[in-house]
Every structure is written in C-alpha cells, then in structure tokens.
Amino acid sequence: MATASAGLAPAEVDEDGKEINPHIPQYMSSAPWYLNAERPSLKHQRKWKSDPNYTKSWYDRGAKIYQADKYRKGACENCGAMTHDSKACMERPRKVGAKNLRIREDTAKYLLNLDVNSAHYDPKTRSMREDPLPDADPNEKFYGGDNQYRNSGEALEFKQLNIHSWEAFDKGQDMHMQAAPSQAELLYKNYKVIKEKLKSQTKDDILEKYGNAATEGELPRELLLGQTEREVEYDRAGRIIKGQEKALPRSKYEEDVYINNHTSVWGSWWKDHQWGYKCCKQIIRNSYCTGAAGIEAAEAATDLMKANIARKEATEEMPTPLEEKRVATWGTEIPDDLVLDEKLLAEALKKEDQRKREEKDERKRKYNVTWNDEVTPEQMEAYRMKRFQRDDPMNNFPQH
Numbered sequence: 505m506a507t508a509s510a511g512l513a514p515a516e517v518d519e520d521g522k523e524i525n526p527h528i529p530q531y532m533s534s535a536p537w538y539l540n541a542e543r544p545s546l547k548h549q550r551k552w553k554s555d556p557n558y559t560k561s562w563y564d565r566g567a568k569i570y571q572a573d574k575y576r577k578g579a580c581e582n583c584g585a586m587t588h589d590s591k592a593c594m595e596r597p598r599k600v601g602a603k604n605l606r607i608r609e610d611t612a613k614y615l616l617n618l619d620v621n622s623a624h625y626d627p628k629t630r631s632m633r634e635d636p637l638p639d640a641d642p643n644e645k646f647y648g649g650d651n652q653y654r655n656s657g658e659a660l661e662f663k664q665l666n667i668h669s670w671e672a673f674d675k676g677q678d679m680h681m682q683a684a685p686s687q688a689e690l691l692y693k694n695y696k697v698i699k700e701k702l703k704s705q706t707k708d709d710i711l712e713k714y715g716n717a718a719t720e721g722e723l724p725r726e727l728l729l730g731q732t733e734r735e736v737e738y739d740r741a742g743r744i745i746k747g748q749e750k751a752l753p754r755s756k757y758e759e760d761v762y763i764n765n766h767t768s769v770w771g772s773w774w775k776d777h778q779w780g781y782k783c784c785k786q787i788i789r790n791s792y793c794t795g796a797a798g799i800e801a802a803e804a805a806t807d808l809m810k811a812n813i814a815r816k817e818a819t820e821e822m823p824t825p826l827e828e829k830r831v832a833t834w835g836t837e838i839p840d841d842l843v844l845d846e847k848l849l850a851e852a853l854k855k856e857d858q859r860k861r862e863e864k865d866e867r868k869r870k871y872n873v874t875w876n877d878e879v880t881p882e883q884m885e886a887y888r889m890k891r892f893q894r895d896d897p898m899n900n901f902p903q904h
Contacts, residue, residue, distance in 0.1 A: 518545040575603045599646040613647055623649060668692045765793040844882055852886035860890065 515523040524533060524546060535541035535548045572584065581590040584602030614625040616636040623634035635649040642648070653659055669681040669688045681688045736747030762769065770789055772782035780787035784798045794801070 516544060519543065519547060616647065665689060665692050668695060764790065767793070842881060844885055848880065848882040849885060852880070852882040853889070855883075856886045856890045 515526060518524055519541075524544060528546070530544075532549065533544040533546060535545055539548055541548070572579075575581075575584065576586065579586045579602060580588055580593050581601045581603055582593045582598055583595045585593075590601075613632050613636065614627075617623070623632050623636045625632045631650050633650050635652070636647070637645055654663075665688065666681055669679050669692070672679045672691065677691075679688055679691060734747060737745040739745050760769075766781050766783050768782040770781060771779045773780045773785055775785075775787075778787045781791075781793065784793045784795055785802060786794070786798065
C-alpha cells in the first residue's frame with residue numbers, strides 16, 4: 505500500500521493548512537472575487553460572518569458622495585458625466601442639457617397632467633403616445649408624447665427602411681433587416697438614388713415633349729395679341745358691324761373628312777332606325793362607296809323581294825285541291841304546268857319501299873340488275889318523300 509500511494513499527488517491545502525478533499529467541485533472550492541482569495545479555500549463556505557475579525561466597514565454605507573451642481577469643463581453636454589463626451593452618450597437626448605444643469609429626478613410623464621381626460625398612460629409598457637400638455641408652450645415643455653419621437657428624426661427614416669426591406673423581400677429579393685442590416689441600408693440608399701434619377705428623367709421627358717410654361721421665354725405673337733379665329737368687323741366710328749353674334753365652338757375632331765370614296769360622312773342618312781351614308785345609302789360603316797349604281801341595285805333588290813313576297817301570299821290564298829292537281833315539291837326549277845299522276849305516284853312509292861328493303865337485306869338482291877336512267881316525275885317525288893322521312897341528316901339535329 506505504501507508503494508502504491510507513493511505515486512499519488514498530495515491533497516491541496518487551504519489557507520489554514522488543512523487538506524481539501526479532491527472530490528469537492530471547483531465551483532465550491534473557488535472563493536468569490538470580492539474576497540480577494542489567492543488560493544482555493546473552504547473558508548467562505550463556513551459561517552465567516554461569525555468570525556471575530558469580520559467587519560462591515562469595507563465600504564462606507566450611506567456615505568454621501570460628491571454631486572456636481574453645475575457643468576464641469578470636459579463633461580458630457582447631455583448628461584454631465586465626466587467619463588464620456590456627448591457623441592458617445594447613451595442617455596436619451598435632453599432638450600435642456602447638462603450646461604442650464606438640472607436635477608436627475610425628472611417628473612414622471614404620468615404626473616405631467618393628472619386630468620382623467622388627458623393622454624392615456626400605459627403602466628405596463630411605460631408609454632404615453634399622445635402629448636399630455638397639448639396647449640402648453642412648445643418652447644417650455646421637454647416631453648411631447650412618444651409619437652413625437654416615432655414620427656420625427658431618424659425614427660421615421662428607420663421606419664421607411666423597414667418598409668422597403670419588407671417590400672423587397674415580398675418581391676423575391678434576398679433581404680432581411682435583422683439578419684443583414686448593412687446590406688438592407690445599402691440597397692435602400694441605392695433605391696433612393698435610382699428613384700430620384702428616374703423622377704428627374706421623367707420630368708425632363710415631359711418638359712421636352714410639352715414644354716415648360718413657367719420659363720421666362722418670349723411668348724408667341726399670337727398669344728400676345730390675343731389672336732383668335734373669330735372675325736369681327738368695325739366701321740370708322742369703332743362700332744361692330746359683323747361678329748357680334750356668338751361664335752359656334754369648333755369640334756376637336758377632324759371635320760369634312762371622307763373615306764372609302766364617300767362624298768358624305770357617316771350618319772348623314774337615316775332609315776328604319778339605322779344610320780348610313782347619304783351618297784350610297786349604305787348602312788354598313790367603313791364600307792366602300794358604290795354611288796348611284798349601288799342605290800339602284802339596292803332599290804331593285806327591294807322591289808324583287810316585295811314581288812316575291814306578294815307572289816307567295818297570292819299562292820297561299822288560292823291553294824289547288826290535291827284531288828284535282830298535285831304539284832311536285834322536289835328540285836329548284838320546276839315547271840309551273842307539271843302535274844303528277846296519283847296512280848303512278850302510288851306505284852313509285854311501293855317500288856321505293858321495296859328498293860329500301862332490298863338495300864337493307866342483301867340476300868334479296870338479284871344477280872341480274874337492269875339499269876334505266878330515265879326517271880319519271882312520280883319516281884322522283886316518291887324518292888324525295890321517302891328520303892325526307894328517313895334519310896334527312898337534319899331530321900335528328902339537336903335543338904337548343
């Protein structure tokens with residue numbers, strides 16, 4: 505055992521020569537800084553206040569220190585401290601600095617106006633947004649509400665910087681005011697420079713295009729003499745002979761401008777609740793003028809349409825009995841004297857039905873087919889009647 509303990513380090517000794525257990529944590533063996541201990545000790549863990557050598561006079565309790573009552577040369581002009589100047593002062597900027605020196609016991613903001621209808625004071629955040637003394641002399645009061653500092657000085661510029669960074673981030677730029685304040689401030693300065701340059705360029709373009717009425721250049725002679733388009737005639741005595749009547753205002757649009765070979769403007773002719781051109785009586789705007797030939801063609805088309813309507817009405821008033829005469833309804837050019845035979849038409853209808861059945865059933869089709877290209881009016885009428893009933897493509901057309 506003696507050989508094994510010979511290689512171990514001896515235990516640490518405190519100020520009194522007593523060994524300290526090596527298993528005691530360091531934060532317990534280390535003495536506080538204000539005890540000025542030179543080596544580890546456990547003396548501070550004991551009741552050291554009961555030590556007869558303990559005294560409370562290591563600093564003067566309740567002793568009055570020196571307090572300046574006037575400004576000292578070289579001190580801070582804002583708070584009056586000798587440790588720094590006004591540029592490095594961390595106190596709020598005071599309206600009355602340390603030079604007309606005032607006491608540090610400023611009146612609390614909630615005691616400036618005790619009226620219940622005065623500015624609201626929030627004790628949780630110690631804020632008073634409105635001015636507690638709005639009717640007081642602004643040269644005598646040093647506090648005008650928290651909004652006074654928010655909307656003036658560098659606070660307003662800082663607010664605009666935040667708004668610019670938010671809008672730039674929403675538009676896709678990698679910008680963050682808290683993460684990279686220097687980058688955000690630099691981009692905001694560049695933005696203001698580009699904005700002012702763009703405004704100046706826009707102003708120059710407008711002045712170049714429309715001119716500047718505020719310049720000191722000479723006015724045109726027409727404006728100096730008050731020249732107008734109104735004609736006035738005077739006699740030798742200075743009386744007005746002509747021009748006393750009120751002049752009609754001119755339109756801002758071009759007058760007497762004809763297009764597409766027209767000799768009159770659009771709207772010079774009206775008929776049946778429609779406007780048109782008087783020169784050709786057309787109701788289609790921007791159409792080409794056809795002149796008198798177009799008027800004659802339109803009148804001829806109107807007369808033909810009226811004649812067709814009258815003929816149709818006369819035909820409907822005197823119908824022909826089916827027992828005496830049957831009129832064919834197929835084709836477009838049919839002689840007026842064409843009469844169908846009822847017997848031949850009945851036979852043609854039977855043959856047409858037989859032909860339709862043979863087309864559907866190929867087993868009934870004959871091998872020897874005779875071809876005849878002569879078609880009677882009755883066969884044509886039968887074909888039309890059967891085809892109209894069965895094979896008309898518009899028969900099953902959907903109706904909306």
